[in-house]
Amino acid sequence: MSHAFHRNPLHDYPVAVAGDGVYVYDREGRRYLDASGGAAVSCLGHSDRAVIEAITRQLEALPYAHTSFFTNEPMEALADALIATAPKPLDRVYFTSGGSEAMEAALKLARQYFVEKGEPQRAQVIGRRQSYHGNTLGALAVGGNFARRRQFAPLLIGATHVSPCYPYRDQREGESDAAYGERLGAELEREIERLGGDKVIAFVAETVAGATLGCVPPVRGYFKRVREICDRYGILLILDEVMCGMGRCGTMWAFEQEDVVPDIVTIAKGLGAGYQPIGAMLAARPIYEAITRGSGFFQHGYTYLGHAAACAGALAVQQRLREGVLAGVAPMGERLESELRRRFGEHPHVGDIRGRGLFWALELVADRKAKTPFDPGLRLHARIKQEALKAGLLCYPMGGTIDGERGDHVLLAPPFVIEPSQIEELVHKLETAVESALINT
Numbered sequence: 001m002s003h004a005f006h007r008n009p010l011h012d013y014p015v016a017v018a019g020d021g022v023y024v025y026d027r028e029g030r031r032y033l034d035a036s037g038g039a040a041v042s043c044l045g046h047s048d049r050a051v052i053e054a055i056t057r058q059l060e061a062l063p064y065a066h067t068s069f070f071t072n073e074p075m076e077a078l079a080d081a082l083i084a085t086a087p088k089p090l091d092r093v094y095f096t097s098g099g100s101e102a103m104e105a106a107l108k109l110a111r112q113y114f115v116e117k118g119e120p121q122r123a124q125v126i127g128r129r130q131s132y133h134g135n136t137l138g139a140l141a142v143g144g145n146f147a148r149r150r151q152f153a154p155l156l157i158g159a160t161h162v163s164p165c166y167p168y169r170d171q172r173e174g175e176s177d178a179a180y181g182e183r184l185g186a187e188l189e190r191e192i193e194r195l196g197g198d199k200v201i202a203f204v205a206e207t208v209a210g211a212t213l214g215c216v217p218p219v220r221g222y223f224k225r226v227r228e229i230c231d232r233y234g235i236l237l238i239l240d241e242v243m244c245g246m247g248r249c250g251t252m253w254a255f256e257q258e259d260v261v262p263d264i265v266t267i268a269k270g271l272g273a274g275y276q277p278i279g280a281m282l283a284a285r286p287i288y289e290a291i292t293r294g295s296g297f298f299q300h301g302y303t304y305l306g307h308a309a310a311c312a313g314a315l316a317v318q319q320r321l322r323e324g325v326l327a328g329v330a331p332m333g334e335r336l337e338s339e340l341r342r343r344f345g346e347h348p349h350v351g352d353i354r355g356r357g358l359f360w361a362l363e364l365v366a367d368r369k370a371k372t373p374f375d376p377g378l379r380l381h382a383r384i385k386q387e388a389l390k391a392g393l394l395c396y397p398m399g400g401t402i403d404g405e406r407g408d409h410v411l412l413a414p415p416f417v418i419e420p421s422q423i424e425e426l427v428h429k430l431e432t433a434v435e436s437a438l439i440n441t
């Protein structure tokens, strides 16, 4: 009997014992094609020698030294590497062990920035419905997945939520992208006014909405409009690229494709590619300087901040991305998209195929024309996950796409090193899994 407290205590998990490229093997010798990188983590697959060797070298030299005493070489080099690719005014990198920690750091830094600036009345954060920013209390509060938040509501800070940018369901018939973006901007502005323009700290959004909405890229111009509104009210724009950043959408930063620069951006998953747990928050120079010229200390900190072996691994991941792996994401993404459209484009139960780079999702519907979701009681997403496992495929289906209760989607985020024949294998196995799950619905 296991003594591990598993993610789902009622579920029996196979034991993963080995990884080779895009494949994971369990103890029974079954092979799974990893079509979701776990949860958009394993961008280099599961056996990248350069990353493993960089971590091993660092472990032999120095695994860890507490950052209240020392800085370390891989942390400095990784911060330099990230800032070299990030547009100004992003200037400083604060390392964490994962995405939720990065989001907590972002929220606290944003609050402290205004305290340092003499605007302590700013205490409100605005997020978006159907967003996910992590499971720690601050990140959960800002996140907009109501099913995940509900039972913890009494413990959460007071964040409010506006609509996500979700064209498949919310863009009106005949409404242009510009008009839709404008309508969402007006809603954000109304919310800021309702709370009081000088009361708001930040607007928080995933640049490309990931786990809970299913890979939804924003319409063109939406984030530019959001940036203008934030600037007008002196509000910080925090973009969460924990899932969609680090090349996943075809560019190092997903926001590069939106022509905006956030004041704070968070990253994690693809940063360490699963070889070590690591996340980070990048802050704009004026925010950093408000701290250094003010109290001089960011009232925060984690034991594993800037962990040397984790930073060494992430630095090696950065090098691999620059050596050509990142350049392959867009073309391979196009291949994945066309294969998905070929197999599912006319499927009666696939309402939407959307994504960017190697970050794609199918939204499943009972009735394609009316966009009616399946009965949540069927737990179609969970069935697809099980059928996919049977077919030797790891994908990331999720329920509650529409409102935390209704809707099902399947998220795909394969390793960037996937090959064309493996894309075909992926889509073929996905088709098998979806068809098997749909039987008896």
Ligand SMILES: Cc1ncc(COP(=O)(O)O)c(C=O)c1O
Pocket: 039, 098, 099, 100, 101, 103, 132, 133, 134, 135, 206, 210, 211, 240, 241, 242, 243, 244, 268, 269
């Ligand atoms: C957009 C986003 N933000 C934050 C998180 C939380 O990251 P972690 O699970 O590493 O704490 C996730 C995890 O899925 C995420 O997708």
